[in-house]
Amino acid sequence: MSKTRAGRKEWVGLAVLAMPSLLVSIDLFVLLLAVPRLSGDLAASSTEQLWIIDIYGFLLSGFLITMGAVGDRLGRRRLLFGGAAVFGVASVAAAYATDPIMLIVARALLGIAGAALGPTTLALITGMFREPKQRATAIGVWLMSLMGGAAIGPVVGGVLLANFWWGSVFLIAVPAMVLLLTLGPALLPKDERTGQEPEAPLDLVSVALSLAAILPSVYGIKELARHGFEPVPAAVLALGVLVAVLFVRRQQTLDNPLVDFRLFAKPTFRTALGSMFVNTMLPGTTMVLITQYLLLVAGYAPLHAGLAMLPAVAAGIVSTQVAPLAARRIRPAPLIAGGLVVSVAGLLLLAAAGDPATVITGFALFNIGAGPLVTLGTGIVVGAVPPEKAGSAASLAQTANEFGFALGVAVLGSVAAAVYRAAAPAGAGDSLATAPAGLLDQARAAYTDGLHVVAAISAVAIAITAVVCLRTLRQLPPVGQERAQERELELQQ
Template sequence: MDANASPGEGPRAGRREWIGLAVLALPTLLLSLDISVLNLALPHLSAALGASSTEQLWIVDIYGFMIAGFLITWGTLGDRIGRRRLLLIGAAVFGAASAAAAYADSPTTLIVARALLGVSGATLMPSLLALISNMFKDPKQQGLAIGVWMSCFMGGMAIGPVVGGAMLGSFWWGSVFLIGLPVMLLLLILGPFLLPEYKAPEAGRLDPLSALLSLATLLPVIYGVKKLAANGVAVPQLLSLLIGIAFGVVFVLRQRRLEHPLLDLRLFGNRALRAALGVALLCSATMGGITLLVSMYLQQVAGLSPLIAGLWLVPSFALAIAGNMAAPALASRFNPAYTIAGGLLVTTVGLLLLTQADSAGGIALVVAGYAVAFAGTSPMGVLSTQLVVGSAPPEKAGSASALSETNGEFGIAFGVAILGSLSAAVYQGRMTDAVPGGVAPDAAAEARDNLPAASNVADSLPGQLGTQLLDVARDAFTGSLHVVALVSAGAMVLFALLAVVLLRKAAPGGAGEGQQPEQTDRAAEPVVG
């Protein structure tokens, strides 16, 4: 790195660091692409392997469960054994698991392979972000690098339907998993030469019991929240949440007693980190719920296939990528809190546009509103991530990165559960007296539950009656989208105010009010090679 830097700035990154960022961009792109292509491949692999509906759910969900469960453990392990080393280990396992998934001969084998993909993916995500924070010390360069990293993740989501559609059109379903092999192979070849190694001095040994308690906390909570979103309030979901919370209490108590905890709770003593995590959690929750409803609108109301619906969302990712790249430059001219707040007000405008879409011919307005809303959250995503990582001491960068990633996973899951439940309640209320009179009572009750059920009922009814039921169901769902978007718009205004109040004293690099002196003086140990 170039040691020359202006007062108040870190050393500036050179050519090697920027080339290293390009290497890190590849697995980032792959991780998000792997999520989006599976939705297209699911019907093909289900037919080939004979997967039941329950097995299909586990094939989709196990990946996210494992990532959420292992983020904190692997993030902290990277601080101890070296972030580059953990990244390369994860890349090797991810590549092997990708091959196992591609050639799976049964649903069980595929579920196990997907679980391994999630476990190894959880090593990649915090390692990538921690390495970026170590390679780019200058706040402006760091913000740009994080913007590039986030843009690659969004780019993978955008091109996933295109790549997946092309692969499935020419090859068998397993080909979508083989995309990861050349990417991980390239990372394994170039990583040792272009990526520096960093690990915390005197980090201590990893506590296995804390790792188990972390899993016992996160997995039941994530599972319970996802099932609440899918099936509503029920005893198993509530019991899962209670079990996770109970283990969480034990986990926190143990971390307080350990000299070298798995998760250093002193990180939360930093006001900038707490505020950035809080605002990011709230915004992720809101946009997670909105994303679900927009996707349902495009497929269930507009009648688009998953591939075409995904292509309609490409403008959203394109605008968000532009916002990611612009956020660091805006933050260098304006206070990061005002940059984040301004973006959230833009999101508010996009959400209000969603309230104007109707059930017939509303695709363009829904896509435009979602694109504006999604782009407005870009400054929050980039700058809050930079604030979280920058607020932690360098030797805790892996832990802070894992916190940021886990925070996002929780936010999306909670948003889907809360806003999904609100949408369901509005839909059911609007359908109470809207079902046409000729529909049998049992079928009418089923149609009142949710839009997919109403679509199934409509398919079983004779011509005009089925059309009438489907029309009122689509109107009811669109009305629920309006209510959720309006509530979310009000929430975004509140979140913008919170950002200004809580983050206005935070510096672009992450240091801010509440920063402890020892957190700025300690440094991670660079290891040559």
């Protein structure tokens, strides 16, 4: 067997790595159903409830870049095991929390540990699967675990809450972390020197600046999305943007920066990263609106709504598995662009949908079309850097997704709210959830109008993204042919 090809050990190791990724993704969604019950048991105030929900995502976003750089410097396997141990302990602490503050602290630790798991896992996969075809397939499996977590999170939460106490939603992560810590040492590659010299330690000023940029930005975006324009969130967001500028300038002066912004000079890198950002920002918001549509317009129970979303998410999972196989014969540019055309068709269907079946069908088409971009785009971003910087590149990809989702909810969520207020009758309130019974039908129609407008905007943006990918990525060969081209050049020389 070629030294570059992965064997059975690597594929079993991938399964061990996919499990915690699945659980981290589930943890983002499973709590929403448990909040009403745990709030009553812990006597949590409305402010405490918001922090219980949001603190995980805040710190997950804030620490992604830092953890990616730490893994590159100190060892990815070591950081992965440390993150898994903290995630397991924090999950138990959250499950048995006796007051809101204890739960908030446990959720904060879960966010930091989750940031250690995400980019480290992807960087390890990149190192384990050096052969391009196998790497594309492995990344597809990893993405399948993330999408699977988003899909089954509400379903798992509904089943657990129907049979157990609210803390059970946190304990599901513990077996996966135990499995990783037990089997990981034998299956995952040992940490090697990452290429960073000992005299080039982690720049703590850059770490502080990255946190001071990301955390206020995410907070400001979320609060503006939740309450509309208010001076304090707007000022916090502006502060985050200002610090982000300082962070970028500092990185450009360092020999070993936390983020190497020279990567953005590569057209393929910035196109792949930017396209994934748009893909998360726009249709990601549409997914949130679809969930609310099923609950508030179609009148589905939470578990029923979660089950109704499964076919669409399953379509996306299939697409992420088929895309690497198709990429062996088709160049990334037409494959990604063609997939995005399918996504546009799904969004246009959503823009005209008037019933749950059509909504789910449109969402399924979007997920099918997004598979090539998500799978191949991740490979392009991580493959654009030397192996010793794979963790930093992976953290950039995940940070772009986190920011894309938050910004999309803020911007397009505001658009949907504005359409609702314009279309709803007087007295219907600012949202469908608060509409009185006598005006409910008209309020539901107004909410559906908002979904239509957001889907139409997303369709236009995704169509533009398809054109950009088709033009900028056209030089990339089918996956697996890069090495053949390199060998031909070597023979010619």
